[in-house]
Amino acid sequence: MLICSPTGTGKTLTAFLPIFSALAERRDRDELFTRTFALYVSPLRALGYDVEHNVRRPLREMGLLERPDSERERVRRGRLRGGFVRTGVRTGDTPAVERRLMRSRPPHILMTTPESLAIMLAMESYRTTLREVRYVVVDEVHALAGNKRGTQVSLLLESLEELVRAPLQRIGLSATVAPLERVAEYLAGVERACAIVDTQAIREVTLDIQAPFTGAMAPLATIARAAHSAIERARSTLVFTNVRSQTERIAYELRSLAGGSESVEAIDPDAAPRPSDARIGVHHSALERSVRHRTEARLRAGELRAVVCSASLELGVDIGAIEQVLLIGGARGVVSTLQRIGRAGHRPGKLARGVVLAQDRDDIIEAAATRRCIADGAIEEIALPDAPLDVLAQWMVSCVVPEKRVAIETLLHIARRAAPYRRLARADILACAAYLGGGGVADDPAHVRRVGFDGVAIWGLGRDASAAFFENVGTIPDERSVPVRIAGERSFGRLEENFVDRLRVGDVFVLEGRTVRVESVDRTGITTRTHRGRPTVPQWNSQIRGIGTPLVEEIDRLREGVARRLEAGERMEAAAWLGRRYALAPQLAEKTVAYIEQQRAVSALPGPLRPVFEIYILDALQSAVALTGIGRRANEALARVAATRIARIVAGAVTILTDDLGFLLQLPPRARLIDAQWERLLDEPGFERDLREGLLGSALLRTHFRYVANTGLLVLRRANGRALRASSLRWNSGRILDRLVREDENFPLVRETFRSLCDEVLDVGRARSYCASLVAPPRILHPPVASPMSFGILTSSFGDNVAVADRSELVEALHERVIAYLAGAIAP
């Protein structure tokens, strides 16, 4: 059964009621055996404790719960007191002593994460306790169905199905999600019935738009001031940003505003944060877990006036009653807008109110279109990953550790019942078995031997070999982070290792709202001092979410609608139409019309079937801003295809940069394309070949392969109880990828890397069909100044250099230019 309803409507309790009832009946019949009866699986580790707390209360009220005694007494009395229900949490954080207790006296209701479930299903001691499971509750299904972590869950549920003695009742809990049938199939498995309870509509949502600027955009300080006055008016506020670095910057500004009128420079460098500062919290995934938990607790306790957060508070941890939600710049999606706004009110029947603080005019358009989509019920559709082979491989190992033997046909049969694997090919599962079994490539024996394989079955190779699985379980990309501390204190936050690689002593940055200066960087972390003065805020490597289909289309409709009316000379009508269709206030409608008018005056508006290429010279480099408006994930694919094609014409590295509106292509020094060459860059023929070529050697592919190779247990993140250093992990997997691509591009994990990159990271489907549907080649324009639409991308700081050339070409080019330079032939 799939229960779909917004946060805070009591769906967790709903799911547990039949379980309570069944447990009560069993107790009355004196059949409450020492076995786990219900499993609760959640992607959030923190949620387990949260829900355990929420589950224990009704259990206590029903008299089903054992009195909280001392641990020692509980152990001493052991089985004598079987008449009460026990609950327990098993996550990666659960201490070993509790795990042992859990195996000897399994809780009747066990809360766990996908990773811990995988471990339990692989361990004989747990398997015996799980045989009597009748109910499995999968929470946050919307956050699982579309990704590999969820794919893993779907396989684990099938493993559980194999294990249990009696039919299993699956109950899925989801916030706003679409399409329900697909998600239901994900939950239930292929060809199993699934009832759908859809109460998505029971909460009213409103979305207001504020644009605190007169020109084209608002500086962050202005946005912070607007947020500040909104925060002052409400009891409690959540402020959502789209990137973590912005979270820090907004919190920094808010704290200085809360601290009074003195300027930042006047603050004593070594002074502790003042009380007023302490009422603004920060929450994002790069922060220490303990820091995040403290912030959540203080928010629940009403100690904080506001918390500035990234997507980290979008998911279900209970944070109590929030009065208002501010969205800085928007939420880049209809579903995430609903989820974020849903944090306000937090009870049925109460209106949830959100305010978008637009930073520029694109934000106004996005917010208006989002509002229209919400009204129309047009939300992003979730797609199930199509049979990821890395997840499959890990699962296969888990099925045979430490020393079981399972036939490939059996594994295939079980896997195909999981919705993401319904079309799994026999050849693919055999290829996975071959590499896991040390079959290597082209009959050359490799040395990863995670299992034994004889062509028919795989088997576990004993305890030592199993360690690879137990130490590396899971599918979550391992972005290593490094703790940051103030000299002499505990660490207060974390930074991603890639970022740390670039940090130098003396750099100033803001983390958790504190301005600090780097004193030293070593393997154990970063030591800093409190600092005053202007920070250089960290640019984390995290990917910005791109907007999805319904929003892209609605934004197109909005722009087209205004452009058509402007063309007809109906400026007044354009603004009025924005009021009618998008409920835009006159002032905002006027800003929007003026924006599109300016774009048409300086350049042109891209249509859904014809992009605009604006050619500029930036820093003496010829650059093109391609305006497509098809969303960041598709633009990323287009940009790589275009860059590959440019690299065939000119020598050197092409820089690309993408956002939702379009992408930037920057040529190497002195290279120039003529208009007729720019026109041909999005031709459909050869699209896939050129994309593949552009991805080979890209940082994006390398990073992604590392994740896939980790999940597929080809490259281990942890071995012999130690985590490998991220830099060597990065380097090793880069070399492995280079070799595999060269020697055997059909290697299952190489194929999986390309597949998931194209389907899940980039939106290759959309990019390709866009190219195929173009009615005419791109319009090539040479605007005298940067057009309003290109402004955002030109000032964006999220660039990615793509060197679309192999090593010998690069060294050749460098050598030629160094010789020419040293001979005085070219000026710098």
Added chain:
Amino acid sequence: MSAAPRARSVSLGGGAYALAGGLLWIEPTASLVVADLHLGYEEAIGGALPLWSLDESVAALERARAAYDARELVLLGDVVHGVRLSDGATARVRATMQRLREQCTLTIVAGNHEGRTRGAGLLGDCVEEIERAGMLLHHGDRPRLSGARHVIGHLHPSVALGGEQSVPAFLVAPELIVLPAATPYSRGLNVLSRDCRTAIGAYGARSSSTHVIAATAAQCYPFGSIASLARATRALRFAP
């Protein structure tokens, strides 16, 4: 020696030549020198790949030996990435060494990765240093000053090409020749880095008189001195 057109080989003076593929040829004794093969590296990184580099590196070495008709092959330290290899890899390394011995005189100089001379059990006899054509050949992990020109490996010098790309390179000074690493798995030490300057400084070599010759499998690219390459890349905004 300054920046010059690419070539299959570049004379380094004293009868020594840098060859494409990162090998050193010593004419007076007809010796072919290779450094830092790091055989078995695939096992050290978790065995995710077959031992491809072993066959590949050794095949390139055998081709060069035959082409130049070398009388001696010098493996200048770090022949293996570690001495604790699987039985299969041990057998293949042993067989490879045996095959090379059948072709010519094989001289193995001890490196830090085989635990100095402890590698003898796997590789056969190892020596700490040898002298050829008046030059002192040793692995280079224990720098010292002496009157003779040193020939070392160990540093894995390379020229950065932007992103994660780099190309292995020789460093050539009056006091010193540093061979690039033969292993395909090393990112190398950027010749423009402070660490690199410090390392060659231990031999008395200076960046203005130390020349960089990048070597791909097919060509050598003389880039001029470290100092002038640093100047050029700064001006051209090419490498990081």
